[in-house]
Every structure is written in structure tokens, then in C-alpha cells.
Amino acid sequence: MDFSGLSQGKVVQMAQQIEAPRRVPLSRGRVLRAAVALADDAGIESLSMRKLAEELGVVPMALYKHVTNKEELLDGMIDVVVGEIDPPVRGTDWKTAVRQRILSARRALLRHPWASRVIESRTSATPVVLDYMESMIEMFRAGGLSINLTHHVMHTIGSRLLGFTQELFDDSQSVDPEMRVVMIREMGRKYPYIAEIASAASHEGDSVVGQGCDDQFEFEFALDLLLDGFESLRRQEGTSGHHQRRQENC
Amino acid sequence: MDFSGLSQGKVVQMAQQIEAPRRVPLSRGRVLRAAVALADDAGIESLSMRKLAEELGVVPMALYKHVTNKEELLDGMIDVVVGEIDPPVRGTDWKTAVRQRILSARRALLRHPWASRVIESRTSATPVVLDYMESMIEMFRAGGLSINLTHHVMHTIGSRLLGFTQELFDDSQSVDPEMRVVMIREMGRKYPYIAEIASAASHEGDSVVGQGCDDQFEFEFALDLLLDGFESLRRQEGTSGHHQRRQENC
DNA sequence: AGTCTAGGTGTACGGCATACACTTGTCAAG
DNA sequence: CTTGACAAGTGTATGCCGTACACCTAGACT
Numbered sequence: 001m002d003f004s005g006l007s008q009g010k011v012v013q014m015a016q017q018i019e020a021p022r023r024v025p026l027s028r029g030r031v032l033r034a035a036v037a038l039a040d041d042a043g044i045e046s047l048s049m050r051k052l053a054e055e056l057g058v059v060p061m062a063l064y065k066h067v068t069n070k071e072e073l074l075d076g077m078i079d080v081v082v083g084e085i086d087p088p089v090r091g092t093d094w095k096t097a098v099r100q101r102i103l104s105a106r107r108a109l110l111r112h113p114w115a116s117r118v119i120e121s122r123t124s125a126t127p128v129v130l131d132y133m134e135s136m137i138e139m140f141r142a143g144g145l146s147i148n149l150t151h152h153v154m155h156t157i158g159s160r161l162l163g164f165t166q167e168l169f170d171d172s173q174s175v176d177p178e179m180r181v182v183m184i185r186e187m188g189r190k191y192p193y194i195a196e197i198a199s200a201a202s203h204e205g206d207s208v209v210g211q212g213c214d215d216q217f218e219f220e221f222a223l224d225l226l227l228d229g230f231e232s233l234r235r236q237e238g239t240s241g242h243h244q245r246r247q248e249n250c
Numbered sequence: 251m252d253f254s255g256l257s258q259g260k261v262v263q264m265a266q267q268i269e270a271p272r273r274v275p276l277s278r279g280r281v282l283r284a285a286v287a288l289a290d291d292a293g294i295e296s297l298s299m300r301k302l303a304e305e306l307g308v309v310p311m312a313l314y315k316h317v318t319n320k321e322e323l324l325d326g327m328i329d330v331v332v333g334e335i336d337p338p339v340r341g342t343d344w345k346t347a348v349r350q351r352i353l354s355a356r357r358a359l360l361r362h363p364w365a366s367r368v369i370e371s372r373t374s375a376t377p378v379v380l381d382y383m384e385s386m387i388e389m390f391r392a393g394g395l396s397i398n399l400t401h402h403v404m405h406t407i408g409s410r411l412l413g414f415t416q417e418l419f420d421d422s423q424s425v426d427p428e429m430r431v432v433m434i435r436e437m438g439r440k441y442p443y444i445a446e447i448a449s450a451a452s453h454e455g456d457s458v459v460g461q462g463c464d465d466q467f468e469f470e471f472a473l474d475l476l477l478d479g480f481e482s483l484r485r486q487e488g489t490s491g492h493h494q495r496r497q498e499n500c
Numbered sequence: 501a502g503t504c505t506a507g508g509t510g511t512a513c514g515g516c517a518t519a520c521a522c523t524t525g526t527c528a529a530g
Numbered sequence: 531c532t533t534g535a536c537a538a539g540t541g542t543a544t545g546c547c548g549t550a551c552a553c554c555t556a557g558a559c560t
Contacts, residue, residue, distance in 0.1 A: 025507075050547070058508070061509070066507090070549090116370075117367070143484070145487070149480070149487060153480050157476065219356060222476075223349065224349075225476060226406060226475060229476075230399070234393070237395070237399060275539095300516070310516095310540095315537075316538090319517080
């Protein structure tokens with residue numbers, strides 16, 4: 001063979017690629033996927049930058065060229081998990097579509113048992129999470145639910161079935177209303193449905209002070225929905241046979 | 251004054267009590283209360299054994315004479331929070347009683363925002379938490395709900411409204427059924443209602459392998475309850491005025 | 501050929517939980 | 531009054547952790 005046209009460096013690189021291709025370069029994606037795998041295997045509490053680096057055959061500080069710190073690593077890991085949730089199915093009624101999507105989300109969270117806890121510990125949502133919420137809202141709106149009802153519904157399923165933060169708009173805690181309107185309009189470009197709800201919530205705020213929405217009301221909304229459901233099941237229990245598998249769509 | 255009857259040590263001690271009474275002895279309760287206060291003020295992520303010790307004017311290792319490790323400290327902190335939940339109100343229908351109790355629990359969790367996350371990270375329940383669940387189950391049973399329905403209901407409110415672990419009986423994961431029955435009977439002495447549900451769940455397990463209960467079923471139970479509720483609210487929306495404050499008991 | 505830059509390295513620091521060996525304060529029994 | 535045992539608090543040390551900072555190195559572009 002004739003290597004005369006290649007620099008010394010190129011030769012070394014080719015040899016490495018053939019006999020020891022271990023210098024696959026790191027990338028944010030590779031780091032995140034490795035982190036998810038490590039958390040799946042060893043548990044989230046034993047995921048450390050050091051262990052992760054070792055897993056990747058690299059020195060700990062190398063990771064910081066791809067994620068700014070561990071918090072951001074966790075955010076990215078959530079994005080990976082949320083990315084595994086199937087897109088909405090088309091061509092059915094909203095209820096079936098929502099049901100299937102939430103079951104898909106559940107499957108993703110079951111595959112990564114650490115995920116729900118990590119999601120809850122995050123303080124602000126990433127674009128990936130916002131995309132997911134946006135498309136979820138879209139399903140309800142397309143199903144004919146009003147803005148207000150959709151808002152309550154998102155709180156109900158959000159904090160209960162997925163653990164998604166209800167504090168979405170609370171970062172505007174000490175921001176004056178004008179600033180708030182601007183932020184919402186800005187957001188509306190990428191997330192029109194979210195913005196729609198946010199802006200509806202910031203009007204109508206008569207009793208509420210400066211807050212985006214009334215958490216207490218949202219909580220009681222979900223609570224009463226459940227209690228009413230329990231009550232009607234209790235009434236059914238007396239009449240039908242007591243093996244009350246539900247008669248649902250599936 | 252005549253100190254002749256007192257030893258030198260006693261005199262010193264009295265002087266300390268008068269002019270510098272800072273040697274109030276530690277106790278498990280004092281440690282736990284200080285930990286709760288510190289977590290409330292500084293956030294759970296900045297609660298460390300070192301900071302806690304400093305807060306109490308003591309060296310870190312002193313804490314280990316009162317809690318065996320940090321995990322147990324967190325368990326104890328949960329107990330403090332759960333201990334703040336009001337006992338059930340008597341003399342109303344079950345729905346009102348449950349509603350008030352859950353709202354009381356919510357108030358406790360709002361006072362200690364770190365608590366829900368910590369509760370979810372616990373793997374097994376303390377006696378205090380079991381007591382709380384026991385009394386909760388009692389309310390439903392007294393209200394006329396069947397064992398099965400109560401079971402589903404506890405899962406629904408447990409994992410959604412309080413974050414209480416649904417894995418209660420999963421520590422019996424790799425335990426043979428006989429052992430399981432013994433454990434349940436043992437438990438039944440202190441927690442008859444919990445045991446009742448646990449034993450009902452471990453019979454009827456035809457499709458389920460060795461598991462105490464079918465998590466997937468519990469999840470879908472809650473999901474469908476909510477979706478049905480959403481659907482009926484959507485239908486109402488068309489008819490009544492769109493400011494749908496609910497007509498609830500309160 | 502020279503410079504720029506992205507990616508990887510090495511060292512170091514302060515904070516963490518906690519093991520282990522120790523002192524000290526308290527009190528009951530001899 | 532002494533003793534000695536036991537509970538409570540101390541001091542020191544180990545091995546983890548996240549990450550700041552200075553450095554190197556190889557390829558890309560001028």
C-alpha cells in the first residue's frame with residue numbers, strides 16, 4: 001500500500017478506526033442516551049458525572065463540553081424520555097386519542113422509573129416538554145373543550161397523571177402584568193395553545209391577585225371530579241354485580 | 251445563698267442554665283423539627299447533616315445519635331408533616347369528611363413544599379404514614395364503599411393527590427404466597443383496614459402473577475374516571491353559562 | 501505556516517454522608 | 531464518696547460528589 005499521500009496523523013487515525021474504533025466522539029445525544037441507560041440500570045441516585053464519564057470511556061470533565069452542568073443533564077434526560085411518547089393518533093374521538101397518548105406516556109415513564117421523580121424536581125420546562133404539552137392541549141381543544149375547561153383539565157392530568165409541573169407560568173411571579181403580556185405573546189409564536197390558556201388565565205383574575213391561575217381552585221376541581229366519580233361508582237355498586245370492570249372504550 | 255450542699259459540678263451547671271442555657275439536649279424530635287424548619291427555609295436540596303448540625307449548635311456526628319442516617323431523617327421529617335394533617339371530622343357524610351381531610355393534607359404539603367417530592371422518593375411507609383392511610387381507608391369503608399372500590403380509590407387519590415406510594419405491598423415482590431399471608435395477618439393487628447385490602451387484592455389474582463395488585467388496571471381506573479368526568483363537563487359546557495364554578499358541597 | 505477552535509485532560513477545591521475511636525456528663529450501685 | 535457503666539457529644543479521616551480552571555491537542559480555515 002502507498003500511504004505517501006497521507007499525513008502521519010491520518011495514518012494513525014485510520015489504524016485506530018480499523019483496529020480500535022474507540023474514539024467515537026462524544027456528543028450531547030450520546031451523553032444523554034448513556035445517562036438514561038445508566039439511570040435505568042443503576043438507579044437515578046447512583047448516576048454521577050464521574051460514573052457516566054467512565055461509562056463513556058472519558059474523563060469526567062469531558063462531559064461539561066456537552067452539558068453545562070448536572071441539572072441540564074437531567075433536563076436532557078427528561079427530553080429523551082418525553083421524546084419516546086408516541087405522537088397523537090389521528091382519526092378518532094378526542095377521548096380515545098387522549099387515552100392512548102397518556103397510556104403511551106405511562107409506558108415511557110415505566111421504562112424509566114426515575115423519570116417521574118426527576119420531572120417533578122425540575123423547575124422549568126424545556127422546549128421538548130412544552131411541545132408535548134402544546135400537542136396535548138391541541139387534542140382537547142380539537143375535541144371541543146373550551147379554553148377554560150382545557151386549562152383545568154391540563155392541571156388535573158398534569159400534576160396527577162404525569163407529574164408535570166403546574167408552575168408553568170409561575171416564573172412570572174414577580175413580574176408586572178405588562179411584561180407578562182409580552183412574554184405570553186412571545187411564547188405564542190411557538191406555542192399558540194399554551195399561550196391561549198395562559199392569556200385566558202391572566203384575564204378573569206378578579207379574586208386572584210397577580211397569579212396566573214388559582215392553584216387552590218385547580219386542586220379542588222380535580223378533587224371534586226374524583227369524589228363525584230367515586231360517589232357514582234359507589235351507587236352503581238349496589239345495583240350491578242360487584243365485579244365492576246368498567247365498560248369503557250379502549 | 252448557701253451552695254455548700256451542692257457539688258462543684260452542680261454549681262457550674264446552674265450557672266450555665268442561668269446565664270447561658272445553650273446546652274438544651276438534642277432529641278429525635280428536636281432534630282426532626284429543626285430539619286423541617288431548615289428545609290422550609292432553605293429548600294430540601296440544601297438540607298445537609300452538616301448544616302442541620304450547625305443550626306442546632308452541634309457537631310455533625312452528634313445527629314447520628316438520634317437518627318441512624320439521612321434516609322431515616324427524611325422519613326422522620328415526613329412523619330412530622332403527616333402529623334400536621336387534621337384528624338377526620340366526624341358527623342358528616344363520607345364525601346365531605348374525605349374532602350376536608352384531603353384539603354387539610356394539601357395545606358400541610360403546601361406549608362412544606364419539599365414534602366411531596368420526598369414522600370415520593372421513600373420506598374417504604376413509616377407507621378405514621380400507615381396510620382394515616384389506615385384512617386383514610388376507614389373513612390371510605392364507613393361511607394359504604396366496598397373493599398375493592400376502596401382499594402381503587404386509594405390508588406387514585408394516593409398517587410395523584412398525595413403522592414403516596416402505590417408500592418405499599420410490593421416489598422413482598424419475591425416472597426412466596428404463604429409468607430405473604432403471614433405478613434398480612436401480622437399487619438392486620440395494627441392496620442386492619444389496610445390488611446383487609448391487601449388480602450382481598452392477593453386473592454382474585456387470576457391474571458396477575460404474584461403481584462399484590464394490577465398497577466395497570468389501577469392506572470386506567472383513575473384515567474377513565476377523569477376522562478369520563480371531562481367528557482361530562484364538556485357536554486355541560488354547551489348548555490349552561492360558561493362560567494362553570496361547580497355546585498359542590500363545601 | 502500560522503492561528504483558531506472544539507473537544508478532551510489533569511489537578512484541585514470545597515462540600516457531602518458517615519465510619520470509628522475518643523471524651524464527657526449523668527446517675528445508680530457498691 | 532467512689533466507681534463504673536451508659537448515653538450523648540466530639541474529632542478525625544475516608545471516599546464520594548460537582549465542577550472551576552488551566553492546559554493540551556488535532557483538525558479546519560486563512
